[in-house]
Amino acid sequence: MGNSIKLENVYIASTGTVCGPLEYQGPLGSSFDKGFGDYHCGEDSFEKAERKMLRDSLDICLKREKLKQKDIDLYIGGDLLNQITTVNYLARELPKPFVGIYGACSSFCLSMAMSSLLIEGGFVDKVIAMVSSHNATAERQYRYPVEYGVQKKDTTTFTATGAISTLLTNQPTQVRVESITLGKVVDYSQDDPNDMGRAMAPAAYDTITTHFEDLKRSFQDYDLVVTGDLSTYGHKILKEMMQRHKIDVVHYNDCGCMLYDLQNQEVFQGGSGCACSGLVTMGHLYPMLKDKKYKRVLVVATGALLSPMMSAQKDTIPCVAHAISLEVVE
Amino acid sequence: MGNSIKLENVYIASTGTVCGPLEYQGPLGSSFDKGFGDYHCGEDSFEKAERKMLRDSLDICLKREKLKQKDIDLYIGGDLLNQITTVNYLARELPKPFVGIYGACSSFCLSMAMSSLLIEGGFVDKVIAMVSSHNATAERQYRYPVEYGVQKKDTTTFTATGAISTLLTNQPTQVRVESITLGKVVDYSQDDPNDMGRAMAPAAYDTITTHFEDLKRSFQDYDLVVTGDLSTYGHKILKEMMQRHKIDVVHYNDCGCMLYDLQNQEVFQGGSGCACSGLVTMGHLYPMLKDKKYKRVLVVATGALLSPMMSAQKDTIPCVAHAISLEVVE
Incomplete structure (x- = not known):
């Protein structure tokens, strides 16, 4: 078998996109559902801020389709933190099964792909794929806390701050x-x-x-x-x-x-x-x-x-x- | 939909089980394919030792069915380390796609369940589910390095050292x-x-x-x-x-x-x-x-x-x- 799979019955029904300050000020800022003006998002730690963004993206995604958390069959998600902390700790609030995936920054497509396969297989009707990343939590974990002000190498990239929830279903959409x-x-x-x-x-x-x-x-x-x-x-x-x-x-x-x-x-x-x-x-x-x-x-x-x-x-x-x-x- | 799914076409074709010293000396020791006498497994770090055990379990699992790594459609796995290091770093050696999952100690059943669903869905014929844990790598990461000799609480459990690869297929077996x-x-x-x-x-x-x-x-x-x-x-x-x-x-x-x-x-x-x-x-x-x-x-x-x-x-x-x-x- 090849590594690619064609699908017949998987549709995107809704999404919720939440971002941090730089993403909101960027060229696509007006496309996102919600933007926070700082990295704390009203929480007392950056990890909790990332979780809040993810929770907000989920709420927006569900609300758009007038659905409740319990209407979803399965949640699949990942993030950059050790033990995929953001999704696992948010999953406590969810009344349905949760599958944690980890593919570092590829987790967005990995969660979408796995969700799609489970719908195409006929095992579930509605799945929410969710991912997040946060500049301050990721930089601290992988390199140095942002507050240290370590000089960056020319090749460095900048971890985006944001969270995305996407509802996939077997019911036709656009x-x-x-x-x-x-x-x-x-x-x-x-x-x-x-x-x-x-x-x-x-x-x-x-x-x-x-x-x-x-x-x-x-x-x-x-x-x-x-x-x-x-x-x-x-x-x-x-x-x-x-x-x-x-x-x-x-x-x-x-x-x-x-x-x-x-x-x-x-x-x-x-x-x-x-x-x-x-x-x-x-x-x-x-x-x-x-x-x-x-x-x-x-x-x-x-x-x-x-x-x-x-x-x-x-x-x-x-x-x-x-x-x-x-x-x-x- | 319920959270449980009945399957019709998923069979276990082979397995490879590798363990550390205490597991080998334990009551089930003789059941495992291979046991290491120490925690280093001939490697210069505990993380590499864990990876070696996982590689060995995969080799045993494949050899039993006279298969090569390339005969497998997909590998799915997880472990306890940050960034599921053991499986992700071993996956470099694999010529086929790899999906990383994380469910802490539940990763064994999670990898088996996800592999089973993808076979039942008809997307793949042969999947290997793989997991590992190692006492020294996990204790250092979650609590204290074993070498510190920190006194353990009465409620403590002991992270098992071992690796398991399991071949799942759509071809009937026992x-x-x-x-x-x-x-x-x-x-x-x-x-x-x-x-x-x-x-x-x-x-x-x-x-x-x-x-x-x-x-x-x-x-x-x-x-x-x-x-x-x-x-x-x-x-x-x-x-x-x-x-x-x-x-x-x-x-x-x-x-x-x-x-x-x-x-x-x-x-x-x-x-x-x-x-x-x-x-x-x-x-x-x-x-x-x-x-x-x-x-x-x-x-x-x-x-x-x-x-x-x-x-x-x-x-x-x-x-x-x-x-x-x-x-x-x-």
């Missing part, structure tokens, strides 16, 4: 999940936790070319192909890899370059984190699909499966990319 | 996964990371009673019901909860009490960790099913979704339990 490709874990011997974009480009290359091969497609079959958070460096490397293999790259962008104004916002090489691909896809691309400005887009969320413990042991960084294809229902 | 129940996350306001058994008992109660209700069953419908790692305390609490609700408890045991000789091995209240339920199920119960000594067993892997960061913030501990029912194919 936009569907048309196919998915689950990614292989690859490792090109990169060992610098401050240069994730470059480390992840080969994973994106692998998943995109596998997707095209499995489904006999090319960039031309999509109005837009976006990677999750390769940043300007990784984005450039991915293009070079494609060109070296004589693959024509058109309609391609990276969510990390779309979420912020790279000239005027201090985000180094661009955005990263689960919320980066999640916010761009559900806040920006999904409305474009609903308005039929795009017919079909491929979202390839990239993840650096970095363990600070293994980096301390001088191990290199495994990376992965999972893809979902979203299409207008005619 | 034993099948007959049904699964995905668990809700519950929280009974327990905040002591040294008393996980008690915290998890309500999650086990919730999943077992939901399983029985959804499928109109009772303890009598199983030759054995095992929980994952409730330990002697949690095991007793679960029984009390059942009795309070007038549920007759028969054929019930806890993997944490079965894996070790609690009288003579220094494991406090019993075993815990993903490897605890994994080793007991695949090393001990699976052969009993193959030999038709049991007809049907219910495995309820329990997980404390504890984040040390949230415990430091005085938050309580969310817990979950996922169940799989294994049955002899007549």
